[in-house]
Each structure stands twice: as C-alpha cells, then as structure tokens.
Amino acid sequence: MSSEFTKTLFFYFLLFLKLASSPALAFTYLGFGGANLSLDGISSIASNGLLQLTNTTFNMQGHAFHPAPFSFKSDPVGKPLSFSTTFVFAIVSKNPKLNGHGLAFVISATSNLSTASPTGYLGLFNPDNNGNQNNHIIAIELDTIQNPEFQDIDDNHVGIDINGLTSVSSRTACYYVGSSGSFQNLNLNSGEPMQVWVDFNSEEDMQLNVTLSPVRMPKPHQPLLSSTVNVSRVLLDSMYVGFSSATGNAPTSHYILGWSFAMNEERAEPLDYAKLPPLPLDDAKRGTSKKLTILLPLALCSLLLLVIAPIAFVVRRRFKYAELLEDWELEYGPHRFKYKDLFQATKGFKEKELLGVGGFGRVYRGVLSASNTEIAVKRVSHESGQGIKEFIAEILSIGQLRHRNIVQLLGYCRRRGELLLVYDFMPNGSLDKFLYDRTAPNLDWNGRFQIIRGVASGLLYLHEGWEQVVVHRDIKSSNILLDSEMNARLGDFGLAKLYDHGADPQTTHVVGTIGYIAPELGSTGKATTATDVFAYGAFLLEVACGRRPLEAEVPAEQVMLVDWVLDNWKKGEVLATTDRLLGNDYSEAEMEMVLKLGLLCSHPMAAARPSMRQVMQFLNGDAAPPELSLVQWSFSNQYRVNSSVTISTEIVSS
Template sequence: MGVAAATILKTAVIFLCVFSGDAKFETFTRSYHTFNKSLESLANSELVFQNDAKVSQDALQVTPDSGNNNAVYDLRNRSGRVMFRKRFNLWDGDATTNTTVASFNTSFLVNISPVNGGIPGEGLAFLIAPIIDIPDNSDGQYLGITNQTLDNQTNNGIVAVELDTVRQPFDVDNNHIGLNIHSIRSVVSKSLTPLNITLAPTTPAFHNIWIQYNGSEKMIRVYIADQPEKTSLTPPMPETPIIEYSLDLKQTVHQESYIGFAASTGTLAELNCVLQWNITVKHFAGPKSPLPTILLAAGIPVVIGLLALAGYLGYRIYKKRQVDRSKSNILSRLRTLPGMPKEFQFRELKKATNNFDEKRKLGQGGYGVVYRGVLPEDSAEVAVKWFSRESLKGEDDFLAELTIINRLRHKHLVRLLGWCHKNGKLLLVYEYMRKGSLDMHLFTVTDEPLSWTLRSKILAGVGSALHYLHYEYDQKVVHRDIKASNIMLDSNFNARLGDFGLARALDNEKTSYAEAEGVLGTIGYIAPECFHTGKATQHSDIYAFGALLIEVVSGQRPGTKVNGFQFMVDYVWSLYREGRILDAVDKRLADDYDSEEAKRFLLLGLACSHPIANERPKTHAIVQMLAGSMAVPQVPPFKPAFVWPAMMPIDDLSQATSIDTTPLSISQYETDWSPLSRENYSSYTDRSMV
C-alpha cells in the first residue's frame, strides 16, 4: 500500500505541475471619477465600509460626515475604513526569495475639513493591510490603521501613506504627509507647510495625491498638488516626489492583502472625504488548473477518486508510522539529557498563544515561527518557537538546539523554559524578552535612536556570551548565526543571545563543524572561508561578531551598499584609511556618543573581519577590548587579500581538495582596493592573543 500510494502521489504531483502553469500577473483597474448616485451602487458593491464610513454627499466619508447633528452624534474619537472586497496577491513564492512583486498606481482627490471651522484632527491614510476589519480602539493618533497592541509589530503587514493634521511627539508637525510601515510612526515624513499646502484649512481645499509603486524597482513615490475647486481640472502631477523610499513589499506586507483608506478623529474632529479615486494594481494571479475539466471530459472521476482514496490511506499510514518512530526516537534521546527541562502539553501552548494567532507572531525564520504566549497557570509571558522543518532534519535541529541550550547557563543567553513534542510538532519555550530584538531598535525609525550607552552595554553583553560559548562551557559551541535579529533585549536592555537553531557543540578535539547542506547563516555575517570549507568555527563566529560591531555603531546593516562598496565593512575600512573612521558612526546619534569608544569598537570590528581566519582576535581579548582594558590590534589601512588556503589552520588544510594560494578578489568580500598599495599590509597579528 505504501509503495502504491507513493507512486500515485508522485504521478498526481507531476500531472498537476504540468497543467497548473506558472502564476502570472493580472491587472485590476477602477476609476471612480465621482461618488454621486451614478457610481454609488458600484462603490457599495465593490467596497467594504467599516464603522461609520459610507458613501455620502458625493464622497467616500471615511469618518462620519457633518450631515449628522453634533448634538446627537459626536464626531470625535471615531475611526473608519473603506477597503476593496477583493484580496490582492502582492508577491509570489516564499518570503525569502528576491523576486519581482506587484506594482500599483493610484491617485485620489481628498477634502479634509475641520468641523465647524475649529481645529482639525486626526488624519486620513491610503492603506495596505492583511485584513479588512478595522482594529478596535484605532481612533485618535492610530488613524484607523493600528492600535496600541498592533502598532510597531513587524509582522502586522501594514503599509500606509498618511495625511496627518495633529502633531504627536514623534511627528514633524501638524500638517505633514508620511510613509508608515508597521506603525503610525512614519519611516519618512515631510511637512507640507513649505509647499504652501494646508491639509485642513478653515476654507475648503482640495488635494490631489499620487502614489506610485514599481514592483521591479521596489521603490514607492508619493506626490501632492492642490487644485482650486472640486470641479477644477486635475493639475499635472509634480515632477519631483515629496516622498521617495525603497520598499520591498515581500518583506513588509502579507502575500494576500487588502487596499483602501483609513481615517480617524480624536479629541479634535475633521471630515475625511475622498472625492475621486483611480487605481491600477498589477498583481499575481493564482494558478488556474484545467484538471477538473480534463477529468470530466475523460469520464474517469470515479477511478481518480478511488486512486486518491488509496493514496490518502497509504499516506496516512506512512505518516503515522513516521510520527510514531519520530516520537519514540525523540523521547528516548530526551530522556538521556541531564536535567531535562519541563515538558509542556501542546494544549497548554495552544491556549497560551491563542491558538498560535498571527497577531501573537514575534518573528519567523528558516527554522520556524516564534509566538508570544501567556501561560495559563501563572500568567507568565513566554516565547514559543514552533519548528517548521519536517522529517529527521527537523528533529536534528530541534534536538541540537534543545541539547545545547538546556545546559547553557549565562546571564547573556536567552533561557530555555521547556519543550513540547506532539504528533510530529516540535516546540521550544523560552523566556519572553520585552524589548524585542536588537535589529528592531536599530532599524525602526523613531525620534530617539538607541542611545550610545545602551549600544555599548549590548555589545559587551554579546561579547561576554560569545566567550562563554567558545571557552567557558564544558564543550566548545559555535553559534553560526550571530546577527542583530538574534540578539534579544530584556526590559533593562540587557542583551541575550538567542536562536540556537544553527548552533552546534564541538568535541573538544575538534575545531569546526561541517553541515551537509553547505554554508548556513546570513550573508554579510558569513566569513569568507566558510564558502570554501563549508565549516563553521570559532573564527567564523568572530567574523560575524565583527559585522555586528560595525552594524551597531553605524546603524547600517552589513549588506548596505555605500559609496560603491558592496558591504559596510569595506566602506568603514576605506574611512579608516582616510583617517575619518568616525564618519561611520550612526548619524542619528549626532555628537551624543563616546568618540574614543566608538573608534575602538569600529577598529575591533575591522580586526574581527580580517579575511584570514587565524588573524582574528579571540573572545577573551575581545571582551577586554570592549571594556577598554586592552588595546585593539593594529589594523592595516588596506583590507588584506583573502588567500585560500595558504593561511588556513592546519586541521582545515588537511581537508582541502586542492591547493591554490592565489589571492581571490571576490566582490562578496572586498571591493575598490588598490593592489599596488597592499604589499606591505598583507596580514597582521595581535601577538598578545596567540
């Protein structure tokens, strides 16, 4: 039965693949030149109106209109949404691939008026959201987009262009346009006052907004221009956008999303009216399979049904045997762990995470999804990691992470609370880190960037944790995925190194770990030798820490392209050569940082990024250098060439399949170097660390 079922399933998959075809783009276009009676019925059939939104007085009234008697109906503290019923497929494939995404162009005419000539509030926004429904308590500053719970959640799938008439502490003023990603705090905003545009004057004003998003270029541009009267001709779109921002929808919104408008009023009220709306969306269409038609025409539905039933039964039997075998193997291996952590029941974690609600999702990676949970027994907050990889490889990842972190004890490592294994489902339970991940604080645009004191404190904590893994634990542990998103912060901004999904313990006599799948990790943090050996070592962890040092000081990701350089490390090295390394410090800090410490951290970052593994400092020296009790090794002004394999450790040389000592000029590792100037700087060594 098992062999027959497998054959049937393979045949079915091949058949479906042949006839389903690739997903293609479709174009959706709508033009509402007015919302009077002639188009009111069409709008009502195609659009969904939330809360008090409706078609009234020839406009989309996104919040209540003044046709109501204020003495009876209060216009304050209201929010509304008007969204297309249609759901748009905005990207294709999985979230990790870099492919073209959907494109859209929209233009609309709005009129925002203070009630009874008073002070206006709060604002109107063009919105892309994963659901039609408006969040509760989304009035006031939340503009019908988010609420206190959803705001700034990096998985909430929100992108909006706001027209804001109330200044919050994080806003530029009370008359601005902004681009919002995941939050009401705009990633970029522009005051309209210098353009002599007032969003909500006491006399009627009409504003044209154009929003263009190119899915190939992954760039959003926003334009605005006034017109004198509602019935005046639409002015030409300005040549220069007021907002231009690089935006990858695949990394921002959900694959299937809704498009429309949101608005709110607060303690102050205004009318938020959309008078005209044109939109074109070039989106992905789902595959259309001719299979049902073919089967009906062939007259064999009964035969196919029987085959499918046989395949289904065989598959269920196979999966049950596999799960039983997996459960037996995992439980027997877990019982051998010293001090095995608490075993949670799956129903406990299901209840704690509200049935693994999307709103509880904290993050997602190649090894699984992490949810925030509240344990029912003591109301303790936890982070629940659900492993997504199936089969024995998923079990290996689960057991590796559980085995390693169960025995680790360090104040700068995320603490494991327990585990769960139920019908093939593999979950780990960690303590919850209230301040989230480091990258969220580095790259979420706010009025107050992460302070220098906290950056220094965080780096010292990660350095201490890495030294523990390499030398203080009873086995050498290589983490293999040190990066800002894997550094969690507790309520006091103490760093906790987490995500041990790639980590592996080394036998004491070994110095490296080879993964059958090849190089694993994140580009920008991966040491150059790993692309040749396929092995992770303590040296490669140090390289990743060097990338992290530069990232935290500069506020730029390792893969950021600056001045023609492919990686930040190359740019920082060029600044060092020119005697202005402090130009790399995060501009948002202004002068509010310790210049001596910043220079020391950047130089240490370069030292840890040395292309030759053996030249990188050890963790015990790194800890002292971070504290300022040891000098940073002398860094050559030119980045040394990456040579393979002449500078490798002896144990790695023995594994090389061929000997080639030619320097490699690979764009992934170095750019814009002068070979004539490198001869005297081919390597350097900190002898105090050998």
Template structure:
C-alpha cells in the same frame, strides 16, 4: 523484579501478583499473540531460584543469564546473593551504535560518591531500535512478581537518554534504607537461618547512550532519525493554543523565517509572556535545527543568551517556548524606520552583552559552543534594551581539548568568514569574524552587504577599512547618532570590528 523498557503502556498484569516467570510484561499472559506488535526488553533480577539476572527481549526466553559475583568497594569482586537482603546498585548502559547492553552491579556503599570504574560483569548484544518502530515514545519502569515471603524494593533510580544518568543522593538513599518497615528488617534477619525468604533492594542507574528517537516530522522525513537530549519541561499544546489565541496571525505573530513563524503568547495561569517558535512542516532542515536548539540551548544559562524554557510535541508539530523579548530584534531597530533608533549608550551595552554571551559559549561552558550564525537579527532585546544572543539552530559543540569538525557551510552571507567558505570548518575564529561584522554594523547602522544605486555591491568591512586607512574612521559612525557619543569609544569598537573581521583567522583575537 524487572526493569522494563516497552513500546506500550498496556502491560499485561495478569501474572503480576503470582509467583512464576511472568513479570507483567506485554504478551505474557500465557498467550503471546499480543506480543507480535509490542516490543519490550526486561532485565530480570531473580533471587528466588538460582540467583541470576536475565535479559528478556519481546518474550520470556532469556538472551542472557548471569551474575553470581558482584563488585564490592569499586574493584573487588565478591560472591554474594540477591537474596541476601543487602542493597545492590546496578548500572545499565546501552550503546545503540554497537547495539550492546552492559550491566554492572555492586553492593550499595553510602560513602561512594562516584560511579564505579570496573568493567561490566556482563555484556549482551541487544537491538532496542524497535522500541520506537511505530511511535515516538518508549516507556520505562519496573514490574514484579513473587511469593508471600518475597519483598522487592526500588529505593532510587536515575534515568537518562543520551548522556550519563545523574548520580543518586547516597545519604538520602541510606535514610530510606534505615526507615524500611521493622517487619522487613526482621524478615531479613530471619533469612540467615532459612532460605525461604528473598528481599531484593535495588538502586538503579540506567543510561541509554545515543538512542535514535524517531523524527517528529513523519510526514516529510519519516525514514530519517534525529538525536535529541532534553531536560526541559513539556508544555501542553492546548495551553500554547490558548496563549496565542489560536496562533492568531494578525494579533500574535512576531516574525517569520525559513523555519516557520514566531508568536507571542501569554500563559493563562502565570500570565507570563512567552515567545513560541512553531516549526514549518515544509522545512526538513528546520527540524534538524530545532533538534540542535533543544539539545544545546536547553542546557545553557547566561543572562545574555535567550532562555529556552520548554517545548511542545503535538502530533507532527514541534514548538519551542522562550522568554519573551519585548523589544524584538536588534536589526529591526537599526534598519527599520518604524522602530526607535538605539542611542550610543544602548548600542554599547548591547555589544558588551553579546560579547559576554559569546565568551561564555567559547570559553566558560563545559563544552565549546560554536554559534555559526551571529548577526543583528539573532540578537534580541529585553525590556531594558539588553542584548541576548539567540537562535542556536546552527550551533555545534566540541570539547575544549579537540578541534571543530568539518561541516557544511552555514550562516548568513556577509557574516561568513573567508576560511569557512573555503574549508567548511566552523571554529571560534569564524564566530569572532561574524562578531566583528556585527560590531561594524551596530556602530555604522549599515548592513554587511548592500546593493548600491549603480548596481555594485557595498561591503561594510571594506568600507570601514578604507575609512581607517584614510585616517577618517569616525566617518563610519551612524549619522543618526548626532554626535551624542564618546569619540574614543566608537573608534575603539570600529577598530575591534576590523581586527575581529581580519581575513586571516590567526590575526583575530579570542573573545
């Protein structure tokens, strides 16, 4: 029995039910002419002949043959056989950075709740990049060949690209083992006295670490590679086409930016309203941002973050599907005369919501998420005018124990911290700076940078700071609020905005 990764689903099944070396892999019908444009790697578990495991790359000529000893109880190595009928658990780990495949195998233990820590019994240099040489897709699964007195079972498997495969439910697996057909149990017992029977039961966990998935932007950047990790559902293109009335620009468009357009849609079956971000094929930077947004926002769950609910990959297009926010972006309400002006209670609620979401990103999630583009146009409003932070295309991750990495300067002028412009290092403090400017903008109703009538430049933070120094910080409040606010509240928010946007990052508070 083999675990197979293949560049095609058109497997040759000619030998699948025959004993012998072929296991239903591409180009193995005795004529290898088909294998010239088909790439596969097969990890073969063979207990019939001499109890070995082979790695076969593009042909049935093995690049590695191993294992006669298996781990037991996590650390102890014990001699056993694949043909023993005992369930085995296998971990396959591939690292594309060093092009190495590691294999660890041990007897299945229903009481083991974590992955074993010992070194793999076997490592082999294997280059899997050809899996995606001509396609965006690769296929994973199992195939087998055998004899009448040979039974193979896969009772559980777990698979992950870019990350650690989720642990299997040992209790459920043990229930499956207990309910195997009685005849199979009898054959296992019969094996004690005869060597003619083989029963292979595998529990498999496969991890492909940092596999490079080919760019979906073939037209503009076919030679570049992007990394993506995604556990979100995939939508059918025709369903999104119908939901947006053919991406109707007059009726369904919500907005447009450097990345492309955002459309409103209504799913035909569930009648759920959605927002669809459609990448622009002219934007190479947009593709990188989309990949980041899938990888990061797809894993985050917080009531004050816009929820990414799925994606669609169709030919050369990539579309992201979000919860629909019926009240649009906050900046349109603050600066667009066609939208109703938020009252103070609504503004304060939005501020608290964004603060809560940012606290989750900085402190409460398993990694630190630096948003890098906090601004009013990236705060969307639901049907109750609650604020949700969105657009994670520029976001970066690092662990809670490490510091942020140096990167190129990204963000929006007016919200970019002074040290970020100098040192090109986005940190929690630079996010706090942008949040401070956001606070000042929400209270004052003024944009961070404006051109004055005389041609000079208006800087919001400087203007509010001068008002505070002159003892009249209340003068920075949006005049359209018409004094329907608590003076202490607006003063508190303005002063928070000033301290968050302090020129020295060490002077700023954490979230």
C-alpha cells in the same frame, strides 16, 4: 480710590464677564438624543441616543466633543482647576478574538483632530506629532492593542497620556472589589458596558485618579490609577472635552452610552443607568425569531447531531492537538511542552501574535495560562527522520545555558511536520528594528555600546564559560533580542553546534546569513569560535555604522561594509562611516575602538582574529587593541565558497 484697588476691581470685572460668557460648569447626558455635540470622522448618534464613535469600517476614526470649551485656569497665574467626569462605554468587536484599537476620554486645546492617524494613535496623534509638548492634550486611554512602540504593558489596559501615547501611568484593566479587598480583572473588548470615573484635584498635590468598574456597580472605593500629574503646562485657559477612537484593521465599534462632567468644586453628577440607551443587538440576537421558525423543523436532525457531535468533537480535538512523541523523547519530559498549551498560549498562532518572520521560521508571542508566563514560540519545519533525535538532544543541551546575555530556551514540542521551540519573551524585540525601522526610536551610542558589550559577554560564555564549546553560527542584529531594560540577549540557537573543549569541530554544512559568514568556512566547512568572532566583527560594524554588511543600493565602493570602513581607516577618515542618526552624540574614542575591533574580528585570516576573551578586555578598557597593520588586505573575495562545498539553503539575506 487707590490704584491697587482699581486693578483688583477691574480684574474681577473681567473675570465676571468671562464666567458669564463661558458654558455651564457641569453637564450630564443620559444618552445623546438632541445633544449638540461636535462630531467628526465616522462618529454618529443613533436614533435611540447612543453615541457611536466608530463602526466596523477599517482604518477610520471618530471624535465627539462638547461644543463649547471650558476654562481650566482660575487666574492669570495659571493654576489649573479641579474637574471630574464619569461616562459609560462599550467596545464591541465583530470578532471577539480580534482587538480593534481602543478609545480615549480627551481634554484638548482643539476639537479638530482630523490630522490624527486612524490606526495605532487612537485618533489623537500621528507619527509626526506624537509626544510633542505643543499638543496640549490629556487623555485617559482604554487601549485594546499592545504596541511596543508606546511601551504598552498589554493589550487590555488603562493609561494616563500627556501629549503622546506613551502613558505616564498605566495598569491592566480591573476594578476594586470592596468586599474581597482585591482587584478583579475586566476585559475591555468584552462588548459589555463599563463605567469610568476621572477625578482631578488641583488642591491635593495635582492628584489624578482613574476608576473603572462594570456598569450598574457603585463607584469602587479604590481607584485603578492614582498619579500625581503636573498639568499646568498642558492645560491652557480654554480647553475642549470629549472622546476619540480609531478602528485600525479590526472591525470594532466604540460606544458612549452616557456622560457627566463638572468643573472646579462641582462633582460629576451620577448617571441614571435606567435612562441610558441600550447597545444594539448583534446579528445573532436580532435574528432570533426568524431563526427559530427555521430551526423548529430541524429539531429532530439536531437531536441526532447531539449524539454524533461529542464523538466528532473528541476526534477533531485529538487531531487538532496531535503531537509526535517517540519513546526516546520520554527522557526529555520536563522540557517537552504540550501542543495544546502552546496553541492556547498563542491564541491559535494568530497573526496578531506574530513577532517576526525569518528564514528559519515564524515566531509568536504567547502567555502560558497555568503560570501567566510570557513566552516566544518559534515554529520550524522539520522531517521526523534521521537526525531529529540528535538535533533535539543538542537543542535541549543549549537549554541548560544560563547567562544574563543569552535568551533562555525553555523547551520544545513536535507536531506533524514542525518543531516548536519555546523561549523567554523579550518585550523590546530584536535590535535590527532599532537600527533600520525608522518608526522605532533611535538608539543612542551609550545604548549601542552596552549592547555590543552584552553580546560579547554572552559569546565569551558560549565559547569558554560552559562545559562544552557552543558555536552560535548565526550572529547578527536580528538575532540580538532586547529585554524590558534594553539589555542585549543573544537568541536563536537553531543553527548552533556543540563540541568538547580541546576537540576538533566536525565538518558540517555552511549555514548562516550572507555577510556574516567567515571565508574559511567555504574550504573547511568547520564552524569554530573564530567563525563566530568573524560574525561578531560584522555585527560591530553594523551597529556602529547603522547599515548591513552587504547592501546593493549604495555606491560601488560601499557595497561591502567592511571594505568601506577599512578604506576610510587607511585614509584617516574612519569616523565618516558612523551612523548618521547618531549625529555627533558619541564618544570618538569608543567609536574608533569599536570600528577598529570590528575590522580585527573580520580579518580574512582566522588566526589573526582576537578571541572573545580578548574582545571583552578591549571593550572593558583592560587592554588596548593591537594596531591595525596597513598591509593591503581586501575582503572582497571572502564570500567565495569552494565548489565542492554546498551552501545550505538556510542562508538568508538579511
């Protein structure tokens, strides 16, 4: 007997022992009564066999795994095996208008996920291990929260996750209708049972298909997601299968009604819907009979209310959506939004739609139902008296600006004591999040440099490229918004002023944010292009150094960023001021140029600052910045304001 034959025989003997000791290659649960599942967290099995992963308890998680692992590899070479599964789930929210976190079907190297976060990580990961290649987790997420951190497409989507919650493929929840040849939307948070099929074919280019449909409907011919996924490095020889969910801050229950799974050439057995346990009745249905006995004696009163209610409804509705509309506003018709449309777009200005809060108002995300367009709505308090007409005229003039680095102002609405400004929606939010929020991804130098150039291009357009001069007056990182491709867009024109080219700008209140206000504003009160350049200089140093222009909790010599950078420049150690998060991964030549340009733009004397056209030439390499003079200038007194000038209460510490 040859040695090769002996080795082959020994290999198949070991394989036989392995298969003999491993669990069955398939299982089906029509309800989970008596099922030997591995449960943890707040997951439980009801008396009728319904698997409840989570209940309405805040910030909790639940897991349910098949107790024995499966072999996902066919041989020592490591080729993954095919598998298929189908399950019926339901997501029931105590308040249908508030989405809890979703649930996920999971293939994991371990059934112990107790270290996962019970909030935004679906009970799978935590901030420290999300995205770690050593997790060895494949998940099909049914996600009802849009989390920009994970680049979620919306708050109602299905995604394929590999070792982290940034999906390799995702799509809004929907199912294929064969008769119409199109996809029909589904609401994951509807409380209605739905069915998912997950099929992985290792023989056909590692194709992973995910299909979704309402319950009791045959499996659609076309999957919702179809993606080629190389799982060879993710799947280990022994893996567990199950489900995971987390509640977060919304009271939501996640249920699994039935589950079928099969390995290798087997196909997951279809589920018999008639044998699945029912979902629990909500409080309203549970108490129907009791309420009926109470309501019968009140039938006559109800009949009277039916007569009064329509009248009250109309009056209440008109009051709810009441707007301010004066004769002079009729000329702005195309730019005037209805309050009702904005109210519905933002889901009633719910806190979950809140994008941010600043000194000039609260900003909400919205979707206009008529066009399915995403918008950002800023609510600003105002007094409907003298000056509001001029303010709106000026705002709508700014709405005519068209530039790739400027957020488009779409229009406005007035209601009672507030003004609502409507902008294009920027999915990546504001730049300051990436500079200071340590939960956001670090922004590398190439990304920062492109943002710096983009803001300069937008400012050049405002100062020289439009029919009037536009002075922004509030340039800072929190007003730099980032689109889906991380391109910089200058936003928030609530303080902007316009004047004709060649004209002398009018004196006005000193407004802006401390740390970005040019020193001459205190004596002249005139906002000019040079005051914008000063703020841009502070912004340059902010992006390069990763800290705000003024900070209290630092050594005394570093409180004022511009003085600190200047001192280090004079000592020949200017690169010591760069953001530590960048490490050494940046161009020293570009960094020195940006820091030098930040100092030039921040010069205390307005006449010594470059124009934005010169700034663009420096950034594009078309001209070299002039050498810094080593005269002993200091910026420490630049924020002193003449006592005869009132600083607007709109100045906000960043």
